Amino acid sequence: MFRIGAKLYRAARIGGSAVSDFRSPPRRFFSINNNVNTGFKTNPVALQMINYAISLARAQKSDESYAQAQLVLEQCHSTQSDESAKGLVLLTMSTLFSERGNFSEAIEKLQKIQDLGLSSLAVRVAASEALAGLYLESYQDDFSSATADMCLQLLETIRQEIGGGGSDILEAHAKALKGLVELVHGNVESAQSFFEGAQGDKGCFGNVALSFGEFLHCKRNFQMARELYQRAMQDASERKDFTDSQSVSACNMYLEETLLGATCALGQLEAHLGNFDDAEEILTAALKKAEECFGNYHPKLGIILTCIALMYRHKAAMERSSSLLIQEGLYRRAIEVLKAPPLEVEGVGATRSRRDILALARGGYAETLILQQNRKTEGEKMKQWAETAWTNRRLSLAEALESSESSTKVSVIDTRISRVL
Numbered sequence: 001m002f003r004i005g006a007k008l009y010r011a012a013r014i015g016g017s018a019v020s021d022f023r024s025p026p027r028r029f030f031s032i033n034n035n036v037n038t039g040f041k042t043n044p045v046a047l048q049m050i051n052y053a054i055s056l057a058r059a060q061k062s063d064e065s066y067a068q069a070q071l072v073l074e075q076c077h078s079t080q081s082d083e084s085a086k087g088l089v090l091l092t093m094s095t096l097f098s099e100r101g102n103f104s105e106a107i108e109k110l111q112k113i114q115d116l117g118l119s120s121l122a123v124r125v126a127a128s129e130a131l132a133g134l135y136l137e138s139y140q141d142d143f144s145s146a147t148a149d150m151c152l153q154l155l156e157t158i159r160q161e162i163g164g165g166g167s168d169i170l171e172a173h174a175k176a177l178k179g180l181v182e183l184v185h186g187n188v189e190s191a192q193s194f195f196e197g198a199q200g201d202k203g204c205f206g207n208v209a210l211s212f213g214e215f216l217h218c219k220r221n222f223q224m225a226r227e228l229y230q231r232a233m234q235d236a237s238e239r240k241d242f243t244d245s246q247s248v249s250a251c252n253m254y255l256e257e258t259l260l261g262a263t264c265a266l267g268q269l270e271a272h273l274g275n276f277d278d279a280e281e282i283l284t285a286a287l288k289k290a291e292e293c294f295g296n297y298h299p300k301l302g303i304i305l306t307c308i309a310l311m312y313r314h315k316a317a318m319e320r321s322s323s324l325l326i327q328e329g330l331y332r333r334a335i336e337v338l339k340a341p342p343l344e345v346e347g348v349g350a351t352r353s354r355r356d357i358l359a360l361a362r363g364g365y366a367e368t369l370i371l372q373q374n375r376k377t378e379g380e381k382m383k384q385w386a387e388t389a390w391t392n393r394r395l396s397l398a399e400a401l402e403s404s405e406s407s408t409k410v411s412v413i414d415t416r417i418s419r420v421l
Helices: 003-015 044-060 063-079 083-099 103-113 121-137 141-162 168-184 188-195 206-218 222-238 255-272 276-294 299-319 324-337 355-370 373-389 397-401
Strands: none
Touching (some): 063 083, 083 103, 083 121, 103 121, 121 141, 168 206, 188 206, 206 255, 222 255, 255 276, 276 299, 324 355, 355 373, 355 397
């Protein structure tokens, strides 16, 4: 089973050197050196081993296949003397750990990259972006903010010490990351300062375009948000090469996560505009993409199912029609895939990640039950759970459920970090 991996391992050795704890705060970045580079070149055999490990893990999408992939990556890491090559391997290891929900191991691998003082700037910024993303997904918002701040500080220090910026593209990533963190915190005006000028920036693609689009979506600038979502989708679809420093990413900021997030955000936007046929088509495509990437029972599917259920809710309200059976089925399936705790477990302490998504799903489901006389009591109990679990700082649960083109506020679900913006 490991014949190909062993062959690549031997080739990497012959090829030579061309190539924490879950709740722990982010470490400070490594020291600056005058040889810092924004891109990287690495042993092509190492890249082959990385790609082989990824395909091995995702072929079966099982605990065993992911464990086998990690062994391949450990072998690859042990053969490398180049810090950037080691950084790429660690980014890949962290991505595979995060896909299986093992955030503690993923965070540990990302923090190791911070110890690689000679690793390329592109790899280091990607590690920061992924770290902040995982902290946001696990509701460790203070750590996400500290990580984003240190990323900005790293780039500023490089600018001061070597007399120039590391990369306009990497700076765009760092600013967009901080803007996303502020948006999650409910600080829309503060977020704006980090997105100003991003539209014409050459770094406005991928995660930068997606986060900026979400900001504009929340501000109800639907037309520009749509353009940015489409740009993010196109870019994420086209970028495949690990050797391209502009594409380096990991964990919930990985290219596939960006494509899925932009597609789902675009579907939500079309629903908010009342374009329900387009919304259904786009969200269905997102659901199929999630199934292909993560399997049929991954929580990402539950998030998209929640978006589809909300779309049907908005459609029924706008068209004065009824789709209670469809909504109920979607909410029930979403809650199952999201692995919701029993209603007897208090909402706030029930789960660390996807808390607001669960609150949305159960809040919407509760409304369908309350309309049924024989299930009204069950619905009221579920509604109370959802209201207790809800933590969003910008919107109430009721405002999030009512999001539409005419609403003064709209909610946007970011599938990358499993949060409601």
